[in-house]
Amino acid sequence: MGGKKKPTISQLAKKEAKEKEQVEKKGKGKGKAAEEAVKKVVATVPAELYDQITKDIKGMDYVTTYIISSKYGLKMGAATRVLNDLAKKGELVLVSKGHRMSVYTPVERARKLGLIQ
Known part of the structure; x- marks a missing residue:
């Protein structure tokens, strides 16, 4: 013990x-590599970064909070807010939602999959 x-x-x-x-x-x-190790994590999303995320999402098959957080150096809460905002604007469609994770897809991809009309 101990x-x-x-x-x-x-x-x-x-x-x-x-x-x-x-x-x-x-x-x-x-x-x-040393510069990448000291990556700055952003809590609020600047307008330029928000626009960049919006452009990049259109080419993805699916999007999660973790993908946005790790790719752009955002906190998980900020990434969640960005995804929720884009879903409200109609640029993303919520595919699946669980206790901890939400999976979104761009509108064009959702139409191809038959999730929306």
Whole structure:
């Protein structure tokens, strides 16, 4: 029982220093990868990004909150609001809704599938 002992303060400091060194070594070798690792997550959606999402969605087969969140660096709540707004405007059709996830499809795709007329 009991479990593993907690590390001492000096052990934590050493571990932290090693991790920083590894991150710096990786960052020097791959400049672009280091920039991607520090991706900024946006809570509110700027108008330019909203327009870009609207354009990109038209070419997709289906859209979920996670897809929008990961592709554009938005928080999940902001991505949900964007998708709900686009559905209200009539650019997306709700295909399936569960407890945690909603699946949308563009109107053109929904017509091809026979979901709407």
